[in-house]
Amino acid sequence: MPTTISGANHTLDECIGCDTCAPPSTPTCDGCGDPTIDGSPCDDCTTCDRCDSVVLDSETTETVRGSTICEDCLDEYYWQCGECDGWNRDGSDCGNDCDQSDDDDDVLVHSYDYKPYPIFYGAGPLYLGLEIEVETPYNRDQACAQLVHDRLGDIGYLKNDSSIGNSGFEVVTHPMSYQWALDNCPWQFLDQLRAAGCAATRRTGLHVHVSRDAFVSPSHVYRWMKFIYRNQQQVITLARRKSPQWAAFTDDDRRAVVDYAKGTRGYARYRAINTGNEDTFELRIFASSLDPGEVKAALGFAAASVEYTRDLTFHEIARDGGWAWSSFVDWLAARPVYAPLTAQLEALACVC
Structure with a gap:
């Protein structure tokens, strides 16, 4: 019969260092702060492929080339394809087979956070x-x-x-x-x-x-x-x-x-x-x-x-x-x- 840990609602086998059982020195996930076995990212977090910071999965975006990017890097360094809204490092069209038709609402009206690569018209620096x-x-x-x-x-x-x-x-x-x-x-x-x-x-x-x-x-x-x-x-x-x-x-x-x-x-x-x-x-x-x-x-x-x-x-x-x-x-x-x-x-x- 599994041993139940006093004061916790789980067994010893299920415990990975929760707040109830773990001593203060237990390693924690850099993304969410939850205790982990060795300090590596937990199941709900991942590492940004650009800056190597650990963040929640829900706060990342996958680029058209398969990279996982955090929100800060996305905002700073990445842009969206004008055809399929896929995220790119250089701001050019992503090269995907963008098969959305001109009648597709998603092509004509993008999401509120759509961010295409800027095209500058006229002579600066005041744009x-x-x-x-x-x-x-x-x-x-x-x-x-x-x-x-x-x-x-x-x-x-x-x-x-x-x-x-x-x-x-x-x-x-x-x-x-x-x-x-x-x-x-x-x-x-x-x-x-x-x-x-x-x-x-x-x-x-x-x-x-x-x-x-x-x-x-x-x-x-x-x-x-x-x-x-x-x-x-x-x-x-x-x-x-x-x-x-x-x-x-x-x-x-x-x-x-x-x-x-x-x-x-x-x-x-x-x-x-x-x-x-x-x-x-x-x-x-x-x-x-x-x-x-x-x-x-x-x-x-x-x-x-x-x-x-x-x-x-x-x-x-x-x-x-x-x-x-x-x-x-x-x-x-x-x-x-x-x-x-x-x-x-x-x-x-x-x-x-």
Whole structure:
């Protein structure tokens, strides 16, 4: 008869060093911390083939070449095939026999965490990426997704987004320079979506990713963030929404600007400026829109605010009101390339 261990619900043969039976010196699994016989990964954990760290099986992904990769390495070094969503080290098509048809929803609208290898359009270092959340009419997701897919081509792709509610998707573009986007993005697709019954409602947002490489120094990042935070009301008016839930302006972030400028990544995503991404800052402030003029203005503000603060001097800030919204508007007036932004400021009566 098997010997039952006092105080435990298992026999001696079944015990591998549980919390009840094992002394404090018992080796533990590096992944989950559970006791093991010799400290090797337990049955629920595995070793990442790239960094050799031990993690839970549920926190790994298998690449198209059969490697087991942890979430940190996946986010940092791997990208998805545009055909089958398989993960690749170099971001190229995986070479699998991707037999999904063009009518497959999974090809047109990817999962929310889809991460293709970025394609850069235009001249850097300032690149901007759009995310436009769109609600679609009931039972029309497929037709509307096909419309965007046909118009955008390789410029962008679609993802599911649970925050939209009802039915819909998120339109995501690859990184573009501001001028390239104005000249080459097929903006008419927004009008066509609206004509097809799609909508941008109070539940949907528009986000602009700004490349960190566009900033010449930590001081430049500091000036850019301070300019946005010091003009919160005007920025909210331009953005056409105030959203404490999805794009909050907080005192904590204002106090942390110096740290963010030095490279600290914020822990909270749903802020006016999301600082949690390694390669971009994400302006989450804007209400979604299917109006090309409004979307161009959002891109314009992202680009113009970076350029305006690039060479802003201490003298201009301290004596000439460099952080004042009126100074920014005067600067815009001398630069016709930002005409879509100037037009929106005039329409919203936030030229002050």
